[in-house]
Amino acid sequence: MQKPKFVYTTYIRSTPKKTWDAICKPEFTRQYWGEMTNVSDWKKGSKWEHHNPEHEVWVTGKVIESIPTKRLVLTWADPDDLADKSRVTFEIEAMEDMTCLTVTHGSFTAGSTMVKKVSGGWPRVLSSLKTFLETGKGLNIFCK
Amino acid sequence: MFREMDAVFKALADESRRALLDQLHKSNGQTLGELCEHLDMTRQAVTKHLLLLEDAKLVVVVWRGREKLHYLNPVPLQEIYGRWIGKYERHRLQALSDLKKGLEDNKTKKE
Numbered sequence: 001m002q003k004p005k006f007v008y009t010t011y012i013r014s015t016p017k018k019t020w021d022a023i024c025k026p027e028f029t030r031q032y033w034g035e036m037t038n039v040s041d042w043k044k045g046s047k048w049e050h051h052n053p054e055h056e057v058w059v060t061g062k063v064i065e066s067i068p069t070k071r072l073v074l075t076w077a078d079p080d081d082l083a084d085k086s087r088v089t090f091e092i093e094a095m096e097d098m099t100c101l102t103v104t105h106g107s108f109t110a111g112s113t114m115v116k117k118v119s120g121g122w123p124r125v126l127s128s129l130k131t132f133l134e135t136g137k138g139l140n141i142f143c144k
Numbered sequence: 145m146f147r148e149m150d151a152v153f154k155a156l157a158d159e160s161r162r163a164l165l166d167q168l169h170k171s172n173g174q175t176l177g178e179l180c181e182h183l184d185m186t187r188q189a190v191t192k193h194l195l196l197l198e199d200a201k202l203v204v205v206v207w208r209g210r211e212k213l214h215y216l217n218p219v220p221l222q223e224i225y226g227r228w229i230g231k232y233e234r235h236r237l238q239a240l241s242d243l244k245k246g247l248e249d250n251k252t253k254k255e
Contacts, residue, residue, distance in 0.1 A: 003173050003208060003213060004173065004206060004215075005172065005173075006172065006215070007172075007173075007204045007206055007215035007217065008204070008217055008218070008219050009201055009204045009217050009219065010201075010219045011148070011201065102204065104206070123218045123219050123221070123222040124222060126219050126222070127219055127222040127223050127226055128226075130219075130223070131226075139226055
């Protein structure tokens with residue numbers, strides 16, 4: 001196993017089911033992920049895409065593993081440079097009245113420009129996701 | 145919420161633990177042995193500080209086989225940032241911080 005480049009963890013006062021839906025359902029993601037949506041049927045082998053509000057594809061990839069409410073593994077590629085591919089894992093774990101969400105991003109290709117693009121982004125997305133699930137309202141994460 | 149933030153501030157209120165975070169920021173995913181090489185601390189001290197940082201969720205552990213890798217988790221810091229920094233202030237603050245850094249670097253070079 002290659003060493004992941006980034007590992008992010010957040011503890012959310014919510015359930016694994018709600019956390020899973022917040023990642024997979026466009027009606028939720030757009031409320032905390034800067035109006036972006038994740039689109040797929042989330043079945044193993046299916047395609048998934050990360051869209052902006054104009055339905056332009058920002059990230060694309062395949063679903064490698066999908067265990068609803070527990071674990072989701074995706075490939076993550078730039079649609080304009082499919083060779084720049086990496087791998088993202090979402091792990092959801094119930095902990096008493098909390099849910100622990102860990103996002104691991106790794107397996108970047110050498111010279112990947114994606115490393116730079118995502119490194120500041122994940123903490124903002126996860127912090128906004130936590131706020132969204134706990135208060136019903138996400139943060140304005142991409143404002144200039 | 146308050147207890148979580150208390151743990152973060154407590155963890156940050158120590159020069160050695162900040163040095164540990166600096167090390168992980170420089171090179172993420174280090175083992176205890178690798179961290180000890182770069183720090184002027186005993187293995188026991190590093191272990192103790194890491195536990196406190198893990199408790200505050202500023203450090204997350206990933207097991208790779210028998211190797212325990214430590215990662216800097218900036219999510220709690222993002223929450224502190226989001227709490228007090230307004231959405232329109234970010235760019236001005238970044239500009240100020242870049243200016244300060246630029247001026248100070250210049251000064252160090254001249255001296």
